[in-house]
Amino acid sequence: MLTVCPYFHVHQPYRVKRYRVFDIGTDTEYFNQNDETDLNNRRIVEKVANKSYRPTNRVLKHLLDTHPEFRFALSFSGTVLDQFEAYVPDVLESFQELVATGRVEILADTYHHSLSFFYSVPEFERQVKQHQKRIKQLFGQTPRVFRNTELSYRNDLAQWCEDNGYLGIMAEGWDKYLGWRSPNYVYRPVGCSKIKVLLKNYKLSDDVAFRFGNRGWESWPLSAETYASWVHAHHGDGNTINLFMDYETFGEHQWEDTGIFQFLTALPRVLLEHPHTSFKTPTETVESYDPIGEYDVPDVLTWADTDRDLTAWTGNDIQRDALAATYGLEADVLATKDKQLIETWRRLTTSDHFYYMCTKWSNDGDVHAYFSPYQSPYDAYIAFMNALSDLQLRVNYAKTAAVEKERQKALRATVKASLRVVEEPVEESVVLDVSGVSRRMWWSPLRTMYQRFISFLTSVRLK
DSSP states (O other): OEEEEEEEEEOOOOOOOOOOGGGTTTOOOOSOOOSSSTTOHHHHHHHHIIIIIHHHHHHHHHHHHHOTTOOEEEEEOHHHHHHHHHHOHHHHHHHHHHHHTSOEEEOBOOTTOBOGGGTOHHHHHHHHHHHHHHHHHHHSOOOOEEOOGGGOBOHHHHHHHHHTTOSEEEEEOOHHHHTTSOSSSEEEETTOSSOEEEEEOHHHHHHHHTSTTOTTSTTOSOOHHHHHHHHHTTTTSOSEEEEEEEGGGBTTTBOGGGTHHHHHHHHHHHHHTSTTEEEOOHHHHHHHOOOOSEEOOOSOBOSSTTTOSTHHHHSSHHHHHHHHHHHHTHHHHHHHTOHHHHHHHHHHTBTHHHHTTOOOOHHHHHHHHHHOOSSSHHHHHHHHHHHHHHHHHHHHHHHHHHHHHHHHHHHHHHHHHHHTSOOOOOSSOOEEEETTEEEEOTTHHHHHHHHHHHHHHHHHHHO
């Protein structure tokens, strides 16, 4: 038996607008580019909803209704869920309808699509916890398989997932680490004893995600029948074909006129025509198959670019500078305990911002340019760092205000305690510093007279 495990990632970032140096200190809205450019987050989400989310959800719902064996997995960034709620709530409802069938699994992820595991494990854990809570709230599921941002993976991440109770984790099935072995089996991460790793079959996945609409590709136009024959050829060469790709592959990256929706509609039927081919979700896959060996990834592995490492986000000085400045602000931001400031900072940890700053050339550079809403990587860097500078000012102000608030609180406590003490009558008035303003306590003499009057009445009564 050969099973197919389809998985689709749904994500939209909050893109930073053209934030100028002159805006620092005057404009606290970093993500509200209200024009017809690709920096307008509402416009992008509405556009992709029309081209991809709505039509793809209709196709997938039809497939779930007509093929009881069909199933797949989704992962969502928290930032896309927030924008669905704000801009296209019907899209969120259509995803909920898919999940309600009971044959769509949702994976664990970071809420803000960040690379935080490699920069701050505590922040990573906070974002994973926030994501888990949101998935439970919206879909009623508690994820059991983990998928990190950009399919990024390393041995210690797998260990963290095992320690936190996950059954499986996803990774790229990359030749550098697989060697002669096939990605079509389940493996055990090095150093782990329970968790299993599912490896993306990058060739079959990228045939759809990247090559499908390329008229210069030798297999264009790709039919569902041809693709199914490639999958069926792996009978006897593995247990699972893991097809991992962006959800936006359907309709956005591969436009409707490429025939991508017809391909998707026909694919389950032609795959299931083989009597020993079926579908499984990631959890079903890890529970069904034993690992055949270890997968050892001591360095960071991702599904991006030809290098499959972190250089799509960390390959040049401006990217590294932006990342260092962002995570360098973490402690100060959290110390403010200001939910709005913390959420704004977390939106700035989204990996897309650093991806837009990439200066690679050749095919990788073309891909980065395609996804970037900026005219150049340097424009992306300038807008981002200006926004981060403004956030730094706001954080510093909040810290100063918090210190002053605590000082005033301590002062008020001292004054309150002193008023409880029975003092000897004094003629001299007291001066207090309240909220930074000195005020003469004109009522102090009245208080003294009142105390004397009470003492007089008491002495008369005793007599």
